[in-house]
Amino acid sequence: MSEKALHIEALFKRYETGVEALRGVSLEIEPGELFGLLGPNGAGKSTLIHCTAGLAQPTSGTIRVFGHDATGDYGAARQAVGLAPQEPNLDWFLTVEETLDYHAGYFGMPKRERRERTAELLETFSLTEKRDERTRTLSGGMKRRLILARAMMHRPRLLILDEPTAGVDVELRLELWHYVQRINQEGTTILLTTHYLEEAEQLCDRIAFIAEGVIVGEGTSAELAARYGVASLEDAYLALVGRKELSRSHIEEPVL
Amino acid sequence: MSTAQIRFATLWRREVNRFMKIKKQTIGAPLLETFLYISVFGAALGSRVGELHGIDYVVFVIPGLIMMSFSINSFANNSSSILQQKFQGAIQDQLSSPASPLELLLAFSFGGFTRGLLVAILTFIAASLLVDLPVDHIAVLIPALFLVGFFFSQLGVLIGVRAEQFDDVAFAQTFVLQPLIFLGGVFYSATLLPEPFQTLTHFNPLFYMINLVRYGFVGFSEVSVALSLLALTAATAALFAVNLRLFSRGYRLRA
Numbered sequence: 001m002s003e004k005a006l007h008i009e010a011l012f013k014r015y016e017t018g019v020e021a022l023r024g025v026s027l028e029i030e031p032g033e034l035f036g037l038l039g040p041n042g043a044g045k046s047t048l049i050h051c052t053a054g055l056a057q058p059t060s061g062t063i064r065v066f067g068h069d070a071t072g073d074y075g076a077a078r079q080a081v082g083l084a085p086q087e088p089n090l091d092w093f094l095t096v097e098e099t100l101d102y103h104a105g106y107f108g109m110p111k112r113e114r115r116e117r118t119a120e121l122l123e124t125f126s127l128t129e130k131r132d133e134r135t136r137t138l139s140g141g142m143k144r145r146l147i148l149a150r151a152m153m154h155r156p157r158l159l160i161l162d163e164p165t166a167g168v169d170v171e172l173r174l175e176l177w178h179y180v181q182r183i184n185q186e187g188t189t190i191l192l193t194t195h196y197l198e199e200a201e202q203l204c205d206r207i208a209f210i211a212e213g214v215i216v217g218e219g220t221s222a223e224l225a226a227r228y229g230v231a232s233l234e235d236a237y238l239a240l241v242g243r244k245e246l247s248r249s250h251i252e253e254p255v256l
Numbered sequence: 257m258s259t260a261q262i263r264f265a266t267l268w269r270r271e272v273n274r275f276m277k278i279k280k281q282t283i284g285a286p287l288l289e290t291f292l293y294i295s296v297f298g299a300a301l302g303s304r305v306g307e308l309h310g311i312d313y314v315v316f317v318i319p320g321l322i323m324m325s326f327s328i329n330s331f332a333n334n335s336s337s338i339l340q341q342k343f344q345g346a347i348q349d350q351l352s353s354p355a356s357p358l359e360l361l362l363a364f365s366f367g368g369f370t371r372g373l374l375v376a377i378l379t380f381i382a383a384s385l386l387v388d389l390p391v392d393h394i395a396v397l398i399p400a401l402f403l404v405g406f407f408f409s410q411l412g413v414l415i416g417v418r419a420e421q422f423d424d425v426a427f428a429q430t431f432v433l434q435p436l437i438f439l440g441g442v443f444y445s446a447t448l449l450p451e452p453f454q455t456l457t458h459f460n461p462l463f464y465m466i467n468l469v470r471y472g473f474v475g476f477s478e479v480s481v482a483l484s485l486l487a488l489t490a491a492t493a494a495l496f497a498v499n500l501r502l503f504s505r506g507y508r509l510r511a
Contacts, residue, residue: 089348090346108259
């Protein structure tokens, strides 16, 4: 059996508050895949990501990143993961350059390599001019770019993007899409969560729907639409969340 | 350097870099404060007090001031740094790295320790320029100061991890730490106090720390030096064990 980029089995997560965010999630992502995780707010997307990146502790179940157990062999598992979180969690005291440099240092990258990689990613994400500015002075779009650059600093094999395009303008969204596709073509496996169905359809090889802590559907966008007996991914999603009446397919039907 | 060494050095460097970027507040202010204490209690009041246990009053006070700056700065640095990073969410960057709980705990601890040590050394240098400060028992002074610094670094980490708002950190410092230090005998000898305050002072752990450091400098202690060193070592080890357990469990750091 080939090694999965991400292998999650029977994952449960109950928070101290008693909230059950994940109720037996199983999921497999192949190396090189661009995988989309879709679901309404509060469905468990971020919890699943946090458990994978070591920011939350699973109540039970297993997570393996390229064969490394995320709990038992957390060092190797986390080394393989790059996380660009939903909320820009930047340190206000640091400059743009320091943000990237420290991150790579936390992952054990030697100084010379850090410097080269920093310069390379600053250039890729059009941040070179801002390198000496403190992160708090950056615009929302710049922060998004910096977070993505930071996640890529240590060359993770699995890049996790938690709603990378939430609240960004059209231009930056398209720019980010290009980056994501390019990184994926270069061999990085990507797990992407998004609210934008169009984004998932456009970018992702396979998609999973998550609702109330359970994976309720998985496949290509065409397979999902077929499973729910609807015309599009959006309608499949609406069927999942029980809001079929919102379907835009009706609007396009001729009114007689 | 190995991967683990680079990781640890970076975690530590981040903590040092944070306080160095705001050094007016983190280094300058504590130095000024200590200088004011020396001026008021040493120069102005000292001439009226004369000697305490045969020691010039200003010399009697300075060891306590050095210990006070080491402890408060170690504590304040770590509690603020951790809470601030939790608040911004920035701490996730370290938490999602391959760093072990022990590495994270030590790096956060050493940040405050470094700041405390820096302020203590600068205070020592400044005090040595102002008065003739002896160093009688360096073999007690060095371990005592290091234990005090490490103890308060650990305490700062504990409060920072536990805290949910800035008020929690300020409360611990203003309403617990400061009174314990002031009432621990930085500025006076416990023998001068009426009962029951003299006996109560012996229940204050800071009293023993101040006496240890004072013994290192001027060779005078109101309590057993060996016993105090032993107790301080045990307390520091216990606190470290508690923190390590909290970090391993991810207490208030990992959901």
